[in-house]
Amino acid sequence: MCTSSDSYPSGSVRVTLEDAELWKRFHEASTEMIITKVGRRMFPQCKINISGLMPYAKYVLLVDVLPVDNNRYKWNKDKWDVAGKAEPQLPCRTYFHPDSPAPGSHWMKQPVSFQKLKLTNNTLDQHGHIILHSMHRYQPRFHIVQADDLFSVRWSVFQTFSFHETAFTAVTAYQNDKIKKLKIDNNPFAKGFREHGSHASRGRSDSLESCTATSQKRKRLNEDGVEQEHTEASKSKFLAEECHAEIVCKVEKSSPVSVGRYSPWTSEHEGSQGLHLDSPISLEQKEAYNTEQQVPTPSSSYQAYRLQGLSRASNSESTGSDCREQVSDIAMVPEQTTKPVAQNDANPSASQNYLGAINVAMGKPGAVGHVYNAYGTEQGLNQWPTASHSQYTSAGYNSLPADYSIQNVASYPPHSSVADWSQYPLFSYSCW
DNA sequence: TCGGCTCACACTTTTGAATTGC
DNA sequence: AGCAATTCAAAAGTGTGAGCCG
Numbered sequence: 508m509c510t511s512s513d514s515y516p517s518g519s520v521r522v523t524l525e526d527a528e529l530w531k532r533f534h535e536a537s538t539e540m541i542i543t544k545v546g547r548r549m550f551p552q553c554k555i556n557i558s559g560l561m562p563y564a565k566y567v568l569l570v571d572v573l574p575v576d577n578n579r580y581k582w583n584k585d586k587w588d589v590a591g592k593a594e595p596q597l598p599c600r601t602y603f604h605p606d607s608p609a610p611g612s613h614w615m616k617q618p619v620s621f622q623k624l625k626l627t628n629n630t631l632d633q634h635g636h637i638i639l640h641s642m643h644r645y646q647p648r649f650h651i652v653q654a655d656d657l658f659s660v661r662w663s664v665f666q667t668f669s670f671h672e673t674a675f676t677a678v679t680a681y682q683n684d685k686i687k688k689l690k691i692d693n694n695p696f697a698k699g700f701r702e703h704g705s706h707a708s709r710g711r712s713d714s715l716e717s718c719t720a721t722s723q724k725r726k727r728l729n730e731d732g733v734e735q736e737h738t739e740a741s742k743s744k745f746l747a748e749e750c751h752a753e754i755v756c757k758v759e760k761s762s763p764v765s766v767g768r769y770s771p772w773t774s775e776h777e778g779s780q781g782l783h784l785d786s787p788i789s790l791e792q793k794e795a796y797n798t799e800q801q802v803p804t805p806s807s808s809y810q811a812y813r814l815q816g817l818s819r820a821s822n823s824e825s826t827g828s829d830c831r832e833q834v835s836d837i838a839m840v841p842e843q844t845t846k847p848v849a850q851n852d853a854n855p856s857a858s859q860n861y862l863g864a865i866n867v868a869m870g871k872p873g874a875v876g877h878v879y880n881a882y883g884t885e886q887g888l889n890q891w892p893t894a895s896h897s898q899y900t901s902a903g904y905n906s907l908p909a910d911y912s913i914q915n916v917a918s919y920p921p922h923s924s925v926a927d928w929s930q931y932p933l934f935s936y937s938c939w
Numbered sequence: 940t941c942g943g944c945t946c947a948c949a950c951t952t953t954t955g956a957a958t959t960g961c
Numbered sequence: 962a963g964c965a966a967t968t969c970a971a972a973a974g975t976g977t978g979a980g981c982c983g
Contacts, residue, residue, distance in 0.1 A: 541976085544945070548974070579940085628944085641943070679944050680976090687976075699950035810974040 519649060522668040525618045529693060530672035536685040537587060538675040540645075546625035546636040553621040553673065555649055560611030567660050568604035568614065569650040570621050572637050575674055580642050582682030590642065597638045599629060601650075607883035608656055628679060637675040646674045781817045 524530060529551045530538075531904060541547045560566060574593060581590035602624045606613065627636040639645055646669055654663040681687040691697040 550975090680978095691976070694975065696953095696973090697953055698952080698975085700976055 520557065520559040522558075522649060522651070524670045524672065525556055525620075525884070526551050527670075527672065530670070533686065533689055534672040534674070536689060537683060538673075539681055539683055539686045540626055540639075540675045541681065542626045542628040542639050542677045542679060544627060544629045546627040546629075546632070546634060548622060548625055548845055549647075549675075553624060553647055554618050555668070556618050556896075557614045557651065560615055561653075562610060562612035562615070564611050564653055565608040566611055566614055567652040567654045567657060567663075568605040568619060568653065569607075569660075570602040570604075570624055570647055571650070571891055572626070572639065572645045572647050573599070573824060575644040575646050578644070580676060585683075586773045587644075587676060587682075593643055595642045597640060600635065600637045601636060602635075603657065608654055619733060626677065628677070632646045641677050641679045644674065644676050644924060646671075740880045767901070793909070 533551060540549055574596065577593045577928045578589045579591045579593050580587045584590075598829065604619060604621060605623065606619075625634070625636040626639050627634075628637075628639060628641050630638055632638055648667055648669040651666045651668070652660050652663045654660045676682075681690070
C-alpha cells in the first residue's frame with residue numbers, strides 16, 4: 508500500500524515500489540531486517556519509481572523509518588508475538604538520497620535506489636545510520652520534497668509515500684528461517700550460503716560467474732545511475748552549509764478536507780491514526796487495506812512545516828498527535844519521546860519537545876561528525892528555547908503557500924490503534 | 940537457563956584507480 | 962591527447978556460528 512499526495516500543483520506524483528514482487532514475498536513471510544552495530548543495508552533494497560514530477564524542478568528525496576506500534580516482539584516458533592512494550596523511541600534519523608537535490612527528470616529517468624541506507628542498533632552511531640531497536644517493527648517512508656537545495660527543504664512541501672510490503676521487524680539475528688532463506692536466495696552478497704546450506708558452498712565455486720559479474724559492472728553502473736551518479740560536490744556543498752532545519756509536520760487521515768483547516772499548530776488527534784499499522788498485521792487485513800499500490804490516493808494528507816531557524820525551534824505545540832515535531836537526535840530524550848499520544852491530544856503542548864529538526868548531515872561518516880553530535884550535552888534539549896504557541900501562529904509562516912499542506916501518507920487502517928503516530932519524529936536527523 | 944547480541948570468519952559483490960586500446 | 966573499455970586489488974556487504982552477557 509502506498510499513498511501519495513494529489514494536491515501538488517504540478518499534478519500527481521506517482522511512486523511505485525521497485526521489486527514489488529520480491530518485497531511481497533518477504534512481506535508474506537514477515538520481513539526481518541538485520542541491524543548491527545556497524546550498520547546493515549536493507550534487503551530487499553528500497554527502490555522506487557517516480558513519475559509526475561516537474562522535469563526541471565529540483566527535488567530532494569528522503570527516507571525515514573517509523574515504528575509501527577508500541578510493541579516489542581519475539582519470535583515464537585513460527586510467528587511474531589508481542590513480548591511487551593516497546594523500548595523508548597530512538598532518535599529518528601532521516602536518510603537523504605545522495606543525489607538530492609536533483610531535477611525531476613533525474614529522479615524519473617530510472618528507479619531511485621536507497622541502497623546506501625543502513626540500519627543500526629547502535630544508539631551512539633556517528634555514521635548517520637538509521638537507529639532502530641531490535642525486535643521492534645518498523646515502516647519505511649519515502650518523502651519527495653521540491654527544493655532547490657537541502658537547506659530549503661525546510662520550506663518545502665513534502666509528499667510522503669509508504670508501502671505496506673516494506674514494513675519489517677528489526678533483528679540482530681534472523682529469527683524466521685523463511686526470511687533467512689529468502690535473503691540467501693535473493694541477495695547476491697549471500698550467494699556463498701546458497702544451495703548446500705551454510706558454508707557448504709563457500710569454496711570459490713563459480714569463478715566464471717564472478718568474472719561475468721565484473722564485466723557487467725559498468726553496465727550496472729549505468730543502469731543504477733541515479734544512485735551512482737552522486738557527486739561529491741553536492742555533498743560538500745551541503746556540508747558547508749551545515750544546515751539545521753526544523754520540521755513541524757502534520758498528518759491527516761484519509762478523509763479529504765480543506766487545506767486551510769490544517770494548521771500544523773493545532774491539535775488534531777484524528778491524525779494520529781495516520782500511520783498506524785497493527786503489527787504484525789494479518790495478511791488479510793493488509794490486503795483489504797492495500798489493494799492499491801499505486802499512488803497517489805487522497806487517503807490522507809500530511810503537512811510538513813519548517814521552523815525558521817533553531818532559535819524558533821522549540822515546542823511547536825502544533826498539532827498534537829498529528830504533528831511529528833522533534834528535535835534532532837542530538838536532543839532527543841527518550842522519556843519525552845514516549846509520551847502517549849493521548850497526552851498530546853489532551854494537551855498540545857505535550858508535543859513541544861518534538862521539534863522537527865533536520866540536521867542535514869551529509870557526506871561520508873567522517874564529515875558527519877562535525878555536523879551533529881548525537882546526544883551531545885551541549886546541544887541538549889534545553890538548548891531549544893521553549894517558544895510560546897504564539898511563535899508558531901500563521902503569522903510566522905504566512906509565506907507558505909496555501910496549498911502547502913496536503914500530503915498523503917500511508918493510508919493505514921484508520922481504525923488501527925497501536926502506533927502513537929505523533930510521538931515519532933519525522934525528520935529529526937538526516938543521514939547521507 | 941535462555942534469549943539477544945557481538946564478532947571473526949569465509950565468501951561474494953562493488954568500487955575505483957590503473958592500464959590498455961582505439 | 963582524449964576518451965572508453967577493461968583489469969584487478971581493495972573495500973564493502975553477506976549469513977554463520979561460537980561465545981558473551983544480562
